[in-house]
Amino acid sequence: xxxxSQHPSRVICKSGTSVKIECxxxxxxxxxxxxxxxxxxQSLMLMAxxxxxxxxxxxxxxxKDKFLINHASLTLSTLTVTSAHPEDSSFYIxxxxxxxxxxxxxxxxxxxxxxxx
Amino acid sequence: AQKITQTQPGMFVQEKEAVxxxxxxxxxxxxxxxxxxxxxxxGEMIFLIYQGSYDEQNxxxxxxxxxxxxxxxxxxxxxxxxxxxxxxxxxxxxxEVPRNPDKLIFGTGTRLQVFP
Numbered sequence: 001x002x003x004x005s006q007h008p009s010r011v012i013c014k015s016g017t018s019v020k021i022e023c024x025x026x027x028x029x030x031x032x033x034x035x036x037x038x039x040x041x042q043s044l045m046l047m048a049x050x051x052x053x054x055x056x057x058x059x060x061x062x063x064k065d066k067f068l069i070n071h072a073s074l075t076l077s078t079l080t081v082t083s084a085h086p087e088d089s090s091f092y093i094x095x096x097x098x099x100x101x102x103x104x105x106x107x108x109x110x111x112x113x114x115x116x117x
Numbered sequence: 118a119q120k121i122t123q124t125q126p127g128m129f130v131q132e133k134e135a136v137x138x139x140x141x142x143x144x145x146x147x148x149x150x151x152x153x154x155x156x157x158x159x160g161e162m163i164f165l166i167y168q169g170s171y172d173e174q175n176x177x178x179x180x181x182x183x184x185x186x187x188x189x190x191x192x193x194x195x196x197x198x199x200x201x202x203x204x205x206x207x208x209x210x211x212x213e214v215p216r217n218p219d220k221l222i223f224g225t226g227t228r229l230q231v232f233p
Binding site: 032034042043044045046049091093095097104105106107108109110111113 | 150152154159160161162163164167169208212218219220221223224225226
């Protein structure tokens with residue numbers, strides 16, 4: 001149980017285009033999902049907290065107009081990187097909390113590797 | 118400021134041996150939680166073990182145990198009987214319960230390589 005999927009696993013896009021990444025909780029409901037960014041050989045940095053039915057909460061320094069987050073249902077959150085630039089190339093990972101289980105545990109998706117050319 | 122420090126960028130261990138991965142943390146909160154995650158080359162983050170700041174006993178999960186020394190603010194991960202499949206990046210992370218219980222602060226990670 002507690003599986004989180006992400007789609008796509010890899011994406012290459014041209015500079016200036018937008019890319020949407022989906023995060024799904026497959027076998028549980030997630031009122032809260034989290035989006036992280038990981039640069040090569042570095043740690044994970046929380047970008048934003050996605051709440052079902054309400055606006056996302058962004059961490060300091062993260063441009064909310066560039067990284068659009070939508071949490072339309074209890075099993076789906078999307079991250080859209082708008083007007084992507086090469087510096088947006090990174091590994092994006094989402095995680096989710098199962099509201100039915102212990103409050104502290106987050107289940108991570110497999111990640112999406114974005115390359116902007 | 119809240120911070121997680123992992124001072125070992127890389128570690129080597131022979132198969133079947135035990136290995137300790139170091140983690141120290143800094144927080145002014147009394148209530149917090151500490152995690153260890155494993156990240157294989159495929160990228161997914163795999164939850165290994167959790168220790169709450171008020172837990173009196175060290176957490177254990179199979180071959181993983183967390184050596185929690187509160188006064189020293191350390192939460193080292195001990196992997197017993199290492200296996201080749203244990204080769205991966207390992208991240209220590211902290212959550213601060215009263216301030217923002219959902220926010221995980223990660224360390225820079227330790228790359229563990231298990232050799233035959």
